[in-house]
Amino acid sequence: MPEEIKAHITGVVFQITAAAGARVAAGDPVIVLESMKMEIPVEAPRDGAVKEIRVQEGQTVQEGDVVAVLE
Amino acid sequence: MGMKELVDELAAKRTRARAMGGEEAVARQHAAGKLTVRERLDLLFDAGTLTEIGVQATHAGIAPDLAGRETPADGVVTGFGRIAGRLASVIAYDFTVMAGSMGRTAEVKCNRAREIAYTKRFPMIWLIDSAGARIQEAIGSKSFAGSGLLFREESIMSGVVPQVAAMMGPGAAGTAYIPALADFVPMVKGTSNMALGGPPLVKAVVGEDITAEELGGSKVHCEISGCGDLEVEDDRACIRAIKDYLAYFPQNNTEPPPVVPCDDPPDRREEALLTLVPDSPRRAYDVKKVVRAVVDHGVFLELKPAWAKNVVVGLARLGGAPVGIVANQPMVLGGALDVDSADKAARFIMLCDAFSIPLVFLQDVPGFMVGSKVERAGIIRHGAKMLYAVSEATVPKLTVVLRKAYGAGYFVMCGRGYEPDLIVGWPTAEISVMGPEGGTNIVFRREIAAAASPEEERARRVEEFRKLINPYMAAGAALIDDVIDPRETRGVLIRGLAMARTKTLQRPWKKHGVMPV
Numbered sequence: 001m002p003e004e005i006k007a008h009i010t011g012v013v014f015q016i017t018a019a020a021g022a023r024v025a026a027g028d029p030v031i032v033l034e035s036m037k038m039e040i041p042v043e044a045p046r047d048g049a050v051k052e053i054r055v056q057e058g059q060t061v062q063e064g065d066v067v068a069v070l071e
Numbered sequence: 072m073g074m075k076e077l078v079d080e081l082a083a084k085r086t087r088a089r090a091m092g093g094e095e096a097v098a099r100q101h102a103a104g105k106l107t108v109r110e111r112l113d114l115l116f117d118a119g120t121l122t123e124i125g126v127q128a129t130h131a132g133i134a135p136d137l138a139g140r141e142t143p144a145d146g147v148v149t150g151f152g153r154i155a156g157r158l159a160s161v162i163a164y165d166f167t168v169m170a171g172s173m174g175r176t177a178e179v180k181c182n183r184a185r186e187i188a189y190t191k192r193f194p195m196i197w198l199i200d201s202a203g204a205r206i207q208e209a210i211g212s213k214s215f216a217g218s219g220l221l222f223r224e225e226s227i228m229s230g231v232v233p234q235v236a237a238m239m240g241p242g243a244a245g246t247a248y249i250p251a252l253a254d255f256v257p258m259v260k261g262t263s264n265m266a267l268g269g270p271p272l273v274k275a276v277v278g279e280d281i282t283a284e285e286l287g288g289s290k291v292h293c294e295i296s297g298c299g300d301l302e303v304e305d306d307r308a309c310i311r312a313i314k315d316y317l318a319y320f321p322q323n324n325t326e327p328p329p330v331v332p333c334d335d336p337p338d339r340r341e342e343a344l345l346t347l348v349p350d351s352p353r354r355a356y357d358v359k360k361v362v363r364a365v366v367d368h369g370v371f372l373e374l375k376p377a378w379a380k381n382v383v384v385g386l387a388r389l390g391g392a393p394v395g396i397v398a399n400q401p402m403v404l405g406g407a408l409d410v411d412s413a414d415k416a417a418r419f420i421m422l423c424d425a426f427s428i429p430l431v432f433l434q435d436v437p438g439f440m441v442g443s444k445v446e447r448a449g450i451i452r453h454g455a456k457m458l459y460a461v462s463e464a465t466v467p468k469l470t471v472v473l474r475k476a477y478g479a480g481y482f483v484m485c486g487r488g489y490e491p492d493l494i495v496g497w498p499t500a501e502i503s504v505m506g507p508e509g510g511t512n513i514v515f516r517r518e519i520a521a522a523a524s525p526e527e528e529r530a531r532r533v534e535e536f537r538k539l540i541n542p543y544m545a546a547g548a549a550l551i552d553d554v555i556d557p558r559e560t561r562g563v564l565i566r567g568l569a570m571a572r573t574k575t576l577q578r579p580w581k582k583h584g585v586m587p588v
Contacts, residue, residue: 036404036407038355039353041355063444
């Protein structure tokens with residue numbers, strides 16, 4: 001089942017730390033947001049492969065926006 | 072009958088009452104992964120100290136379907152006993168008798184148990200495993216119109232004696248408001264749940280099909296709603312949690328909290344604190360490591376650990392004396408405060424203040440969250456709860472600024488304006504109305520726009536601004552009491568607590584304030 005990973009805070013995409021196709025473990029950062037003067041990772045909710053990354057560095061995302069999808 | 076026959080009859084009645092709902096019902100209770108009410112009470116109270124009241128009680132005799140039947144102890148065990156030597160009153164629902172429903176006689180017993188805790192001023196404990204009101208005895212205006220006083224009494228007892236409501240089975244409607252008004256609510260994983268309306272009522276009234284676990288299980292309340300304080304593995308862990316919690320509390324609000332002998336050296340230096348904070352001020356670290364490094368033997372009873380995780384609250388000891396810890400958590404949302412975390416911290420501050428437990432604030436807060444989402448959720452009034460609670464608190468308050476202390480975040484975490492008895496900063500402390508980037512954009516907007524190279528001008532101004540944000544500026548103006556080596560934190564806090572022990576603040580008389588709930 002593909003699973004959407006959503007931003008839990010409004011911010012700017014600072015870094016993309018997992019590319020499409022990469023395997024991630026639960027708790028690994030998929031992207032890092034910059035918000036509230038801090039680098040805030042958006043973590044994989046479970047183990048899996050990244051199906052797609054839906055954002056680009058520098059892009060503003062709102063809380064609840066889908067930033068990536070797990071296979 | 073002579074006395075011998077009479078006491079034999081008494082003994083037989085006692086045996087019947089203590090057999091609860093009978094062998095089959097007890098077997099069902101065990102099969103569900105639950106202990107019986109009497110097994111729970113054996114674990115809770117020091118051996119042989121429970122004095123039961125109302126063991127001969129039975130149902131009120133008004134429900135036709137109960138005619139000719141007995142309801143042992145009327146489905147609730149009440150009494151008083153000693154926990155670690157100290158008295159407490161208990162109301163423990165027995166699910167093996169009429170599903171632990173709140174019968175009319177049962178409520179008379181419960182009223183008695185609350186009266187004992189209230190008038191003798193010692194803790195009140197509920198072990199909840201109950202289907203809620205016993206409808207057969209409560210239905211109709213004649214029955215119901217006089218009921219409900221338990222919640223008024225529990226409200227009045229709040230802040231006078233510690234109140235614990237452990238969810239060890241279901242709690243619906245009536246038995247869900249008991250934990251809502253209690254100070255501490257542990258919930259057993261898998262077997263406990265609470266909801267104002269249970270699944271059958273939900274189905275009948277709003278048409279939703281949902282299980283009790285999905286509706287109000289321990290995960291829902293300990294991770295999403297914030298109504299539960301601690302998810303525990305099983306009944307034994309639940310009883311342990313109640314004892315651990317009570318060990319930090321006085322018997323009532325006129326006594327000091329219990330101090331225990333401490334063999335953890337007061338001036339113990341913790342080398343790990345030297346390298347804990349990352350070099351980049353924008354990187355996160357786990358503030359619980361600071362808490363565990365500083366408190367006695369690293370023992371920390373965290374409350375609501377899985378809800379509003381951007382703030383960490385809980386009980387610990389420093390030099391043997393109980394303290395309440397309020398710490399920002401940079402690992403979650405960068406430590407920014409939002410609606411739920413403000414709620415969580417405000418409530419915890421009120422709890423500690425009510426029972427004379429000193430507060431230790433560990434600050435690393437980039438501020439309150441901003442944006443349309445949180446504004447619509449009422450961040451202004453939720454944030455104000457924390458301002459209100461920290462302002463009202465007259466217990467000793469100690470503040471350590473670990474790193475960020477921005478905007479109202481600095482205020483609500485007991486900044487200088489909020490009567491800290493001691494406020495110190497680590498060398499990494501950044502106290503400011505806002506960060507250098509945000510501040511520069513506002514203050515030097517025109518200069519930056521007019522510059523030949525706006526980006527260079529902005530960078531230069533940001534660096535200038537950054538120089539103004541360091542602990543020696545605050546300490547140089549004597550607005551924080553000292554800059555300390557992180558390794559000294561434990562010693563500084565213990566000396567500060569000893570100094571503040573005799574703190575006396577007399578607030579102006581008022582009936583009560585208008586709390587921004």
